[in-house]
Amino acid sequence: MIVDDAVTLPGLDEILDRVRVVAIPLHTRFRGQTVREIAVFEGPEGWTEFSPFPEYEDAEAAAWLRGAIDFGWAPSAPSPAGRTEIMVNATLPAVPADEVERVLAHYDGCRTVKVKVAERGQTLDDDVARVRAARAVLGAEGRIRIDANAAWNVDEAEHAIHRLCEFDLEYVEQPCASIEELAEIRSRVAYMGIPIAADESVRKASDPLAVARAGAADILIVKAQPLGGVSRALAIVREAGLPAVVSSALESSVGIAMGAQLAAALPSLDYDCGLATVDLFEGDVVAPAQSLVPRGGRIPVRRPEVDSDLLARYQASAERTDWWRARLARCHALLAAAAASDLVDPEPTSLL
Numbered sequence: 001m002i003v004d005d006a007v008t009l010p011g012l013d014e015i016l017d018r019v020r021v022v023a024i025p026l027h028t029r030f031r032g033q034t035v036r037e038i039a040v041f042e043g044p045e046g047w048t049e050f051s052p053f054p055e056y057e058d059a060e061a062a063a064w065l066r067g068a069i070d071f072g073w074a075p076s077a078p079s080p081a082g083r084t085e086i087m088v089n090a091t092l093p094a095v096p097a098d099e100v101e102r103v104l105a106h107y108d109g110c111r112t113v114k115v116k117v118a119e120r121g122q123t124l125d126d127d128v129a130r131v132r133a134a135r136a137v138l139g140a141e142g143r144i145r146i147d148a149n150a151a152w153n154v155d156e157a158e159h160a161i162h163r164l165c166e167f168d169l170e171y172v173e174q175p176c177a178s179i180e181e182l183a184e185i186r187s188r189v190a191y192m193g194i195p196i197a198a199d200e201s202v203r204k205a206s207d208p209l210a211v212a213r214a215g216a217a218d219i220l221i222v223k224a225q226p227l228g229g230v231s232r233a234l235a236i237v238r239e240a241g242l243p244a245v246v247s248s249a250l251e252s253s254v255g256i257a258m259g260a261q262l263a264a265a266l267p268s269l270d271y272d273c274g275l276a277t278v279d280l281f282e283g284d285v286v287a288p289a290q291s292l293v294p295r296g297g298r299i300p301v302r303r304p305e306v307d308s309d310l311l312a313r314y315q316a317s318a319e320r321t322d323w324w325r326a327r328l329a330r331c332h333a334l335l336a337a338a339a340a341s342d343l344v345d346p347e348p349t350s351l352l
């Protein structure tokens with residue numbers, strides 16, 4: 001059963017025998033979460049991570065498992081540009097303005113900040129105050145991008161971009177939900193020279209290329225695990241023909257290493273990548289010397305080993321571990337079924 005050109009789907013037992021589930025506290029709430037649950041397991045190529053958010057349905061989570069297996073079982077993608085380090089951005093959750101300095105102090109040397117905006121229960125004034133505070137911390141030279149996670153309609157997005165443009169925005173990530181809305185807001189703000197980036201329209205779409213084909217975005221955000229692995233994400237970027245920004249899916253250093261490998265393998269990399277998110281965690285599954293937290297605004301391209309003391313320290317409860325093992329079994333069954341239908345169907349079944 002083929003997961004990728006180079007990988008045969010490993011047996012479920014092979015994964016369940018090795019999997020460890022951890023629950024790592026976040027020091028700042030992100031996506032409404034204060035604890036990140038993560039499953040890690042070891043393949044022939046090294047440690048890999050399976051960490052779809054708990055609310056995701058199995059069909060979506062199965063693409064993350066495909067990505068995890070690809071990273072653990074497929075040989076590393078080469079870096080045509082010879083990159084050994086990736087420049088990364090600080091990620092600023094939707095915190096009150098007076099907390100911005102404290103949160104950004106966790107990121108060492110990042111010249112770019114991605115500011116979360118349009119959080120449910122907050123106002124545009126809250127966003128303006130947060131972006132203003134980020135600009136004050138960064139100085140005039142720093143780069144600021146914002147991410148609305150599809151929360152605005154087109155008029156709200158236009159109004160918000162008008163208010164926030166005084167802070168010199170590098171780009172606006174997923175201001176609206178649909179491809180039609182993205183195309184509309186993109187043309188409305190084109191005169192301001194602010195690019196539109198697509199995230200959810202790539203990683204949660206049945207066709208990750210539709211947004212590029214529609215000319216609805218200037219930049220693609222690509223996340224290795226949700227897109228089914230490094231080689232699938234590379235193929236999407238190649239087909240789309242747009243500049244790409246590699247971003248994390250809020251992973252431990254093990255999953256971030258998958259993102260770093262994708263960033264290293266891209267033919268060109270014009271923007272800092274959203275791979276600094278281990279800095280939002282209180283802990284990690286790898287020892288500090290091997291961790292992929294940024295130093296001097298960069299992370300190394302390397303595969304870390306997990307640390308057994310840290311796996312024990314952050315070990316999830318028996319109940320949550322059982323839940324993840326059952327989820328792994330269901331997602332594995334979906335991948336096996338898709339692979340079996342590939343054998344009769346010459347067109348590969350897409351789980352993206």
Ligand SMILES: O=C(O)CCC(=O)C1=CC=C[C@@H](O)[C@@H]1C(=O)O
Binds near residue numbers: 031091114149247
């Ligand atoms: O891109 C970054 O700076 C960090 C990653 C990040 O913002 C995200 C990670 C995981 C889930 C998403 O809600 C979120 C995003 O929307 O990009």
Ligand SMILES: [Mg+2]
Binds near residue numbers: 147149199200
């Ligand atoms: Mg995003």
